[in-house]
Amino acid sequence: MKYNVFVDGQEGTTGLKIHDYLSKISNVEVIKIESERRKDNEARRAIINEADLVFLCLPDSASKETVTMVSNKKTKIIDASTAFRTNDEWTYGLPELNKSQRAKIQQSSRVSIPGCHATGFILAIQPLVIEGILPRDYPASCYSITGYSGGGKKLISEYQNSTREQLFAPRQYALHLNHKHLPEMQLYSGLNSAPLFTPIVGSYYQGLAVSIPLFPKMFLKHITVKEIQELLAFYYKDEQFIRVMPYESETYLEDGFFNVMECNHTNHLDLFVFGHKDEILLVSRFDNLGKGASGAAIQNMNIMLGFDEGKGLG
Ligand SMILES: NC(=O)C1=CN([C@@H]2O[C@H](COP(=O)(O)OP(=O)(O)OC[C@H]3O[C@@H](n4cnc5c(N)ncnc54)[C@H](OP(=O)(O)O)[C@@H]3O)[C@@H](O)[C@H]2O)C=CC1
Numbered sequence: 001m002k003y004n005v006f007v008d009g010q011e012g013t014t015g016l017k018i019h020d021y022l023s024k025i026s027n028v029e030v031i032k033i034e035s036e037r038r039k040d041n042e043a044r045r046a047i048i049n050e051a052d053l054v055f056l057c058l059p060d061s062a063s064k065e066t067v068t069m070v071s072n073k074k075t076k077i078i079d080a081s082t083a084f085r086t087n088d089e090w091t092y093g094l095p096e097l098n099k100s101q102r103a104k105i106q107q108s109s110r111v112s113i114p115g116c117h118a119t120g121f122i123l124a125i126q127p128l129v130i131e132g133i134l135p136r137d138y139p140a141s142c143y144s145i146t147g148y149s150g151g152g153k154k155l156i157s158e159y160q161n162s163t164r165e166q167l168f169a170p171r172q173y174a175l176h177l178n179h180k181h182l183p184e185m186q187l188y189s190g191l192n193s194a195p196l197f198t199p200i201v202g203s204y205y206q207g208l209a210v211s212i213p214l215f216p217k218m219f220l221k222h223i224t225v226k227e228i229q230e231l232l233a234f235y236y237k238d239e240q241f242i243r244v245m246p247y248e249s250e251t252y253l254e255d256g257f258f259n260v261m262e263c264n265h266t267n268h269l270d271l272f273v274f275g276h277k278d279e280i281l282l283v284s285r286f287d288n289l290g291k292g293a294s295g296a297a298i299q300n301m302n303i304m305l306g307f308d309e310g311k312g313l314g
């Protein structure tokens, strides 16, 4: 059986990458809209209601409007925007979140893809909350380094068409401490409040690493840094896309430097545990366009349509 799949936002960064993945999956038929009609609501409404599954790769406001156009009860939606991630009528598309999330995704017809920074934070921290190591009122913080493709066509164009010297240096942003991923970071980490989060964009296309400092003296239980690594490795042992690196992760550094681009062009997320008895640094590394967006969208599609979860992602 072939499924009709439509990508709304087909010419955007996330949409183009989803098309790349779809081209490797035989049992989907990709329906496209003529380029000049891609913002024509009547054309979009018709095609959306013809499709078995639609990816929305649009700004939040356009996603919200588009969802109101769906009248075919059989049409499944996967939304890449921030619009529905904490909406309880939608399922959070992070299959590795806990033992029941995959089944929820499979049964759902409305799935929201997690934010890229949020993916890295939640997957690193929530096992420690669930296992009663981190108190729910832990004052968490994290910073994230991302390639500029995370900002979509506009930021890509700024980086690729400007010679402004300041673009060569890493740039912090969201310094009002109100980044749009905070609500989902709080809700799905299990913490009582959102972390203090500072993202940094660098002068490279793709690749992301979220770093989370932890202070064991604030833990609820005594646990060594090596045991934290073992706990994460056990928690994710059956997950094909999550790799928990051995504790002596320094061997994965290059002359002492971390390579933020190592997971690029894959759907993998690598988790590292650095530190010693008084200070721990968790780092999750992945491709912002892979597990951080389009790869995650395909993984969710595979679950929703009953395909092998890694189909097209290899
Ligand atoms: N880039 C990334 O790493 C990630 C992005 N996301 C999210 O995915 C969504 C898409 O992001 P991204 O691909 O980066 O963004 P882009 O800006 O690269 O692409 C957005 C696309 O949406 C189209 N579009 C905008 N408004 C409308 C509308 N009203 N009707 C139809 N099409 C419209 C644009 O058209 P046009 O071609 O005319 O510009 C463009 O093709 C966003 O919500 C973003 O936050 C999520 C995770 C990561």
Ligand SMILES: CC(=O)N[C@@H](CCC(=O)OP(=O)(O)O)C(=O)O
Pocket: 080, 081, 082, 114, 115, 116, 117, 146, 147, 148, 149, 150, 151, 152, 155, 180, 181, 199, 201
């Ligand atoms: C460099 C840059 O601007 N990155 C974006 C990446 C996140 C993104 O696209 O947001 P959603 O996943 O929520 O859609 C940001 O931090 O806002």
